[in-house]
Amino acid sequence: MSTSSSEVQIIPERWKDVWGSKDCFEQIFALQGDEYRNMDGRRTLRFDMLGQSYFVKMYQGIGWWRLCKSLLTFRTPPVFSAYNEWLAIKILTELGVDTMTTVAYGERGRNPVSRQSFLVTQDLQPTESLEDYCSQWAARPPSVVLKRTLLTRIAEVTRLLHSHGINHRDYYLCHFLLDLTPGSGHITSENMRIYLIDLHRVQFRKRVPQRWRIKDLASLYFSAQDIGLTRRDCLRFICIYMGLRPGESVRGTLNEDKGMWRQVERHCSKLYVRYQRKYRNNNA
Numbered sequence: 001m002s003t004s005s006s007e008v009q010i011i012p013e014r015w016k017d018v019w020g021s022k023d024c025f026e027q028i029f030a031l032q033g034d035e036y037r038n039m040d041g042r043r044t045l046r047f048d049m050l051g052q053s054y055f056v057k058m059y060q061g062i063g064w065w066r067l068c069k070s071l072l073t074f075r076t077p078p079v080f081s082a083y084n085e086w087l088a089i090k091i092l093t094e095l096g097v098d099t100m101t102t103v104a105y106g107e108r109g110r111n112p113v114s115r116q117s118f119l120v121t122q123d124l125q126p127t128e129s130l131e132d133y134c135s136q137w138a139a140r141p142p143s144v145v146l147k148r149t150l151l152t153r154i155a156e157v158t159r160l161l162h163s164h165g166i167n168h169r170d171y172y173l174c175h176f177l178l179d180l181t182p183g184s185g186h187i188t189s190e191n192m193r194i195y196l197i198d199l200h201r202v203q204f205r206k207r208v209p210q211r212w213r214i215k216d217l218a219s220l221y222f223s224a225q226d227i228g229l230t231r232r233d234c235l236r237f238i239c240i241y242m243g244l245r246p247g248e249s250v251r252g253t254l255n256e257d258k259g260m261w262r263q264v265e266r267h268c269s270k271l272y273v274r275y276q277r278k279y280r281n282n283n284a
Contacts, residue, residue, distance in 0.1 A: 007108035014050060015104070025106060028118045029058055041080065042200075046123060053123035054103055057082055057200065060116060079200050080112045082119035088166075088199035089121070095164060097157055098195045100124065124177055124195055128184070130154075131174035131223060138228035149189040151233060155240035157196060158216070167208045169201040171216040172223040210260060217241075218267035225272055 011024050019027050033047030043058045059082055082105060092099045104120035130150070137147070154176065161168065168175070179193040203212065221234075238261070 007106075009106045010102075011104050011106070018050070025108065025116060025118070028056065028104070028106065028120070029060075029116070031056060053125065054120050055100075055123055056104075056118055056120045057085065058116075058118045060114075081107060081115055082117040082200075083107055084202065085200040086119050087204075088202040091164075091166070091204070092161075092196065092199070095160055097160060098193055099199065100195065100197055124179075124197070126180040127177035127195065128180055129174045130176040130178055130194070131172070133178050133184075134173065134224070134227040138226060141228060145189055146187065146192075147233070148236065149192055150194075151237055152240055153192065153194055154220070155237045157194075158220070159241045159243065162208045162213055162216070165205040165207050167203050167212040167216050168196075168199070169203060169212075169215070170198055171219045173220070173227075174223065214260060214263050214267055217264045218271060221264060221268045222271040222275070225268070 009024055015027075016024070031045065031047045033045040035043070035045045037044040041060045043060075044055065046053060046055050048054075059080060086102060086105045089100055089102050100121040102119065102121055105118070107115065107117035109115040134150075141147070158171075175196060175198045177195040177197055178187070179195070180187075181193075182188070182191045242257070
């Protein structure tokens with residue numbers, strides 16, 4: 001790890017051996033591979049290095065226009081550095097949440113308009129997003145044990161995040177990856193492992209404001225609308241999220257926090273209508 005007043009680099013030694021005296025930032029930003037995103041000053045791609053597969057996010061600054069626009073409209077400032085995701089990985093790992101593994105990280109420049117930064121993580125393979133894994137559940141329901149185990153894991157992660165002042169801001173099933181090492185048809189409650197990814201917009205506070213809890217919960221519920229969840233499944237999630245003990249009545253908790261859960265359902269409905277409208281327009 002090398003640092004200066006305005007530069008940080010964490011680079012594997014074997015990469016430095018390959019690059020020699022060449023500038024590490026220039027080498028990272030020149031990487032080529034399967035590109036997943038390239039807009040708003042952020043580029044994401046999968047690449048191979050020394051026989052292994054990785055993902056890299058490269059930030060080139062947000063520009064004066066986007067910075068001024070967010071300030072003038074009183075919106076949450078856009079993420080302009082890889083530091084936030086690097087920190088999120090570190091904190092979630094310390095909490096025991098399975099997530100990405102940092103391989104390299106760098107940042108230089110103080111000005112957010114032109115600051116350069118990058119984050120390299122291991123390519124989590126073999127995995128499948130829960131959005132894809134659960135997509136056929138409505139037509140072909142999984143075993144009760146498997147569904148309950150998966151629901152319990154997600155509820156526990158959600159509770160852990162929110163209870164530690166962390167909200168995700170892109171909290172959808174597609175950002176949970178299921179480890180397929182045992183084989184897609186051999187996932188059990190004993191060998192199930194899920195990873196939470198895409199942490200670049202995560203926020204940290206002493207306590208998550210209710211509006212941000214609602215947004216996370218509504219986003220998650222929205223992404224699970226078409227996988228065949230029952231009312232009992234939803235109540236099970238609520239019980240675990242609220243920290244109720246087995247056998248403890250959920251009625252009192254729902255009465256106490258019914259305003260929040262109504263807002264979750266209302267916000268979810270808005271997301272679903274917006275998605276359906278956009279999907280219809282794109283396929284018209």
